[in-house]
Amino acid sequence: MTDWLSPSEIEAVLLSLKVAFWATILSLPFGIGVGFVLARFEFPGKQVLNGLVHLPLILPPVVTGFILLKLFGTQGPIGSVLKDLGIVIAFSWTGAALAAAIMAFPLMVRAIRLSFEAVDRRLEDTARSLGASPWAVFGMISLPLALPGVVTGSILAFAKAIGEFGATITFVSNIPGETRTLPSAVYSFMQVPGGEESAYRLVVLAIVISMTALLLSEWLAKRVKTVVEGR
Template identity: 70%
Template sequence: MDWLGPEEWQAVALSLRVSLWATVASLPLGILAAYALARWSFPGKQLLNGLVHLPLILPPVVTGYLLLLTFGTQGPVGGPLSELGIVFAFRWTGAALAAGVMAFPLMVRAIRLSIEAVDPRLEQASATLGASPPWVFVTVTLPLILPGVVAGAILAFAKAMGEFGATITFVSNIPGETRTIPSAIYAFLQVPGGEDAATRLVLVSVGVAMGALLLSEWIARRVAARVGGA
């Protein structure tokens, strides 16, 4: 327990909190977006696909600045929300929003591939028996794509843990409020003698990322085996 100092533990705890909320909050929308891209045909589908994957292409600083313009207290979305007491800019909630946006493409990609691997005839057979589209999804599609959902969620969590550019642009680097592991590493490297603390946090970051990847593979295999044996 003495391996990390108080500031380092604070950064680790905040990163876990931010990443968890970023993943949980974006998962329903990620499933919806993945299903729409995999199964639906509608005007603007390619535009939606581009918007979903835009954070992968844009520099993270640009994404953070766009979030600040949109969700800042003077922004078109952040302004009305701030009047209701909901503030994202320079708060840990904003860090979760930025991390969720940056991790969203990875989540959607994993879930979309799982949906596309499901035979549409299985869904059509259930529909011909009178099941409504939401019930078909819950009883047929969701169990079959569960490994992809789990893998996508864990990969998104790992990506959120490592998010830096968009986060520091949108919510700055405030100790105890928005200083996640990447921001703390950056801060430690700016002061003399901070290399040891930065190195410890780098090791924590690598361990969490590798652990998340291995866990996603293990859970996906377990869920796939259970679904296949059902």
């Protein structure tokens, strides 16, 4: 790999993997929570919540990045509080992870919500009649049965997070070694004379990573489904 990729290319790929990993892991509890709430409950404002979750999918990514910058920048309402606590995420890789998490969130929630909707509610009632509290029903019945969707959602979110560009570059810029993820690196190489070759290599890598993630998510979801259903 070292012969094939230059150090700056490797750096971009590894950074992308790190950003996507943390974006996925940290958004997963929220994805499961929101997916469950959307699948199971009717409440005023449900459509607003659903809209908010899906907004990053529709909004121009540069708008999402701009909003993040205004909120989480060191002058912003959230960013200034975090700064007092010694945490600065604007223009750092943690900010890239936040941007990637938000952009990938709709995909994650969608898959998780669908799999919760597919869980037989009568099994949940059965568990209640056997003495399970709502939390126990969630933890021991609904969540395990929805696991295939949780796996799919996580992998899709991971793949999306690796490829996130617009919101990331707007929010945390394109700093080599800090926020220059794979897509930002492709963009940078395209701007410099003679960078085309590097761009090509990263493009191929991006395709390979995305395709692998898609195939892996399909395969894993099937495996988990088999295990969960005991076939």
